[in-house]
Amino acid sequence: MGCREQFQSFDPDTQMLLKTALKDPSSVDLEKVSNIIVDQSLKDQVFSKEAGRICYTIVQAEAKQSDGNVFRRNLLNRLQREFKDREDMRARSIHEWVCYVTFICNIFDYLKVNNMPMVALVHPVYDCMMRLAQPDALKNEEEVDCLVLQLHRIGEQLEKANSQRMDQLFFLLRDGFLLQEGLTSMTRLLLLEILEFRAGGWMLSSTANKYYYSEISD
């Protein structure tokens, strides 16, 4: 099913539970399943990068099997609770915060409603992006890395959902790039690349591509 390899990080019982959730959702405690997935996503960035896919599969399976929304609702409300406490989370652990942002963006990417992104998540995702664009966050390569990665993945969709906020985000990014002292050259590289990426309509010209990506591989 494509999700199997992601389950490696779990103990066998949990693996069993998750596999059952994919096939027969109404037979398991979906609230528990959603919490397991969120908990793991907050710890393991590799997992959080693609956890959206598992969630999508469960949501579809539940809708098909019983026309239910229990999993999705629990997942979203748990995400919302974490979102409310994100400042504390960030203060506690940058890593967890970065995992959270990665996860919520992944959910935004995968969990569509009628092939449209969930409107309820648009502002929260932007809020997270804006937070990552703050001066104190730009100092951490971990956060900058997360910011640009997510913009590469969902920037275009976000902009379509709300272009005004994207403009505001990029004001911040330009400012950071130009004015902020103490940024590492890697950070400045990442920022410059994302500025060009968006300016190019969410893709890089071939020359820019050459500049950024063949240099790195040298």
Added chain:
Amino acid sequence: MSTRTPDRRTDATSSRREHTRSGPSRWSHCRKRGVDGSMRTDEHERTDEHERTEGRHSSFTTPESSGPVSRCAASSDWGSQVEDNEMRRDLHRDLQRYRRRILAADGPHRERKASSGSSGSCDSKEEESLETDEGVLLRRQKQISYGKNTLAYDRYIREVPKHLRQPGIHPKTPNKFRKYSRRSWDQQIKLWRVKLHAWDPPTDNGTQEDNEEQLDLGDIMDIELDFPTLAEPGPQAAHAGVMEDPEGTGTPVKVQRMDAAAASDVV
């Protein structure tokens, strides 16, 4: 470019703060008021509920947007927002489909009407009596969903395929797109649900008649439900015919008391 000053930075941060202020109101349906009814301002940290428990403004009964959707605190949670959004999209899609169906059905009659001098706009008198108010449609759809989310309905549609349905005998889902008065609509829903009970799964206690009597109260509660909260019912796994009133605040006391007895008997 070389004249760029530090002020620009402050502008950026202040625009961010300004944005934070309007932020929450956007993803809660542009309400001016927070969850507890107080107006959203700079000072309010939009963090936890515990900060917002000190009473509501007496003016907090008017939702900003139409219909029951924004009224309840529950709809500020992402789960409900997404569900409502989904329902709204489905409604719009259904409405378009319905419109096309009507226009197609009216097609052959158009010429006749034109020749009798009537204007093009009334080639569909169905179109005129089309219910398009989103709040109304949402409420009706929820009522229909409650009814369809029952074991009785499940059994019914499996037992009687559409082409074998006989009008009058077999329950038919009320048409949410037609204009009806509130009372008329609620009555139709009630009758529909009562008819559906004929397909209730057999229970251990009581006869079919008993069930109908008890479930009648459930139907009354349906009607009393002016504020469809989505806290528990609906999308969850089907409860056979039980219509739980999540808040109970709108239900007359005597129905509430009997409700406690009825609810325990219904499967």
